[in-house]
Amino acid sequence: MKIIEKILNILYPRRCPICDKIINQAAGKICRECRKKIPYIREPRCRKCSKPLMKNEQEYCCDCENKTHIYKKGLALVEHKGAVRKSIYRIKYNNKREYLDFYSEEIVKRYGEIIKKWNPDAIIPVPLHKKREIKRGYNQALLLAKKIGAALSIPVYDDVLLRIRQTTPQKTLTEKERKKNVESAFHIKKNKVKLNKVIVIDDIYTTGSTIDACSKCLKDAGTEIIYFLTISIGDGM
Ligand SMILES: [Zn+2]
Ligand SMILES: [Zn+2]
Numbered sequence: 001m002k003i004i005e006k007i008l009n010i011l012y013p014r015r016c017p018i019c020d021k022i023i024n025q026a027a028g029k030i031c032r033e034c035r036k037k038i039p040y041i042r043e044p045r046c047r048k049c050s051k052p053l054m055k056n057e058q059e060y061c062c063d064c065e066n067k068t069h070i071y072k073k074g075l076a077l078v079e080h081k082g083a084v085r086k087s088i089y090r091i092k093y094n095n096k097r098e099y100l101d102f103y104s105e106e107i108v109k110r111y112g113e114i115i116k117k118w119n120p121d122a123i124i125p126v127p128l129h130k131k132r133e134i135k136r137g138y139n140q141a142l143l144l145a146k147k148i149g150a151a152l153s154i155p156v157y158d159d160v161l162l163r164i165r166q167t168t169p170q171k172t173l174t175e176k177e178r179k180k181n182v183e184s185a186f187h188i189k190k191n192k193v194k195l196n197k198v199i200v201i202d203d204i205y206t207t208g209s210t211i212d213a214c215s216k217c218l219k220d221a222g223t224e225i226i227y228f229l230t231i232s233i234g235d236g237m
Helices: 003-011 062-066 082-093 099-118 130-136 140-152 175-183 209-220
Strands: 073-079 122-125 161-163 186-188 197-205 225-233
Touching: 073 099, 073 197, 082 099, 082 197, 082 225, 099 140, 099 197, 099 225, 122 140, 140 197, 161 209, 175 209, 186 209, 197 209, 209 225
Parallel strands: 073 225, 122 197, 197 225
Antiparallel strands: 161 186
């Protein structure tokens, strides 16, 4: 470990993304007890959005069964519940950006091979409106995208897709309202290299309306296939 890293570790010791207690760096990026509590998504899962399913015979979740998504398919790492819900809240609203180191590592470890097979031209983070990004100081989706992109050698473009309208946070809305809320929120900046296949990255997937709204923009601009990656996925009901 470099001297500067050692000093930083003393000044700002790494904290566990789940319990927020200081952790022993040698043990990794999460404490041993908390690792057991992570609700990783396992099989059976929806073939489209990766939401966990109750039965093996099911192919799609109720949501994907009943609507046509614009994106092709995607993966989430964990279920959006309990301690994970609180953890992601702290990433967004309490400046706990360091937790993204853990989540990005887990995404790469579990899904790296699949992501490579998708063979994307670029990763595109779901943008925040400029005003919100300035207020927060960062866009958590961009930070996550950069970490995953660096680990898998995939370029990250954060200047292709813009959020042109300030939207109400999705968590306060019903499914119908969510869709309407984000429908015209995004805009593609023209004159960019043509991207055929991209991965859109966000922190949470609930009904997929944000990912679909981004996907629609990208498709209108000529992108053929859109995948998504998120840290967590909610039940979206
Ligand atoms: Zn912990
Ligand atoms: Zn689904």
